[in-house]
Amino acid sequence: MTTAIELNQALNHLGIKSVLVATGQTSLMQGAMYGVSIDALISQFVIGEIEHSIVQAFNYENPDIILVEGQSAVGHPAFMSSLGILKGSMPDGVILQHPPARKFRCDFPHLAMPMIESEIKLIEAISQASVMAITLSHENLTDEEVLKIIEDYEKQLQLPTMDVLKQGCQKLVQVLVNHFPKLNQKIKQQQLEKIPVLEMR
Numbered sequence: 001m002t003t004a005i006e007l008n009q010a011l012n013h014l015g016i017k018s019v020l021v022a023t024g025q026t027s028l029m030q031g032a033m034y035g036v037s038i039d040a041l042i043s044q045f046v047i048g049e050i051e052h053s054i055v056q057a058f059n060y061e062n063p064d065i066i067l068v069e070g071q072s073a074v075g076h077p078a079f080m081s082s083l084g085i086l087k088g089s090m091p092d093g094v095i096l097q098h099p100p101a102r103k104f105r106c107d108f109p110h111l112a113m114p115m116i117e118s119e120i121k122l123i124e125a126i127s128q129a130s131v132m133a134i135t136l137s138h139e140n141l142t143d144e145e146v147l148k149i150i151e152d153y154e155k156q157l158q159l160p161t162m163d164v165l166k167q168g169c170q171k172l173v174q175v176l177v178n179h180f181p182k183l184n185q186k187i188k189q190q191q192l193e194k195i196p197v198l199e200m201r
Contacts, residue, residue, distance in 0.1 A: 050088025
């Protein structure tokens with residue numbers, strides 16, 4: 001959610017009309033105009049409601065890009081997770097948020113966290129879209145550890161990696177511009193240097 005909100009603000013700041021489609025209660029309460037709280041739905045309705053929200057955003061806003069908020073990992077054995085979101089949105093690309101220091105699954109202290117590579121494989125098998133970038137949750141990590149993980153992930157996974165709360169969205173915007181060249185027509189390249197960086201400690 002946080003990455004989606006930060007990226008949405010950065011894109012609009014650059015003149016790219018971006019619309020965020022929310023999939024959880026918090027982002028809806030924070031003011032997202034489109035979306036649905038998927039954990040309040042009967043499971044077989046999730047895919048259609050996500051699709052409906054995206055169509056609404058497209059029809060009413062005519063955006064340059066639509067960002068769809070993700071939820072928990074596709075591979076989580078207990079949560080419905082982002083499976084319905086991937087099917088309902090049929091994305092053109094995926095940005096994967098990952099907490100490297102987390103040892104166990106959220107709310108399940110006996111379930112070890114999987115390797116990030118396995119989640120990437122699941123996402124790409126289900127959605128037929130590629131993971132374009134990795135964004136990090138820096139919980140329980142020092143600044144130095146975050147930088148080392150970024151270096152390691154970019155070398156091992158060959159994917160741009162960043163922590164948007166510590167480093168801003170500049171690299172992430174560049175990833176989107178590279179993957180979707182039409183976005184580049186909306187901004188001047190030098191404006192990428194002006195994206196505000198929010199640092200949280």
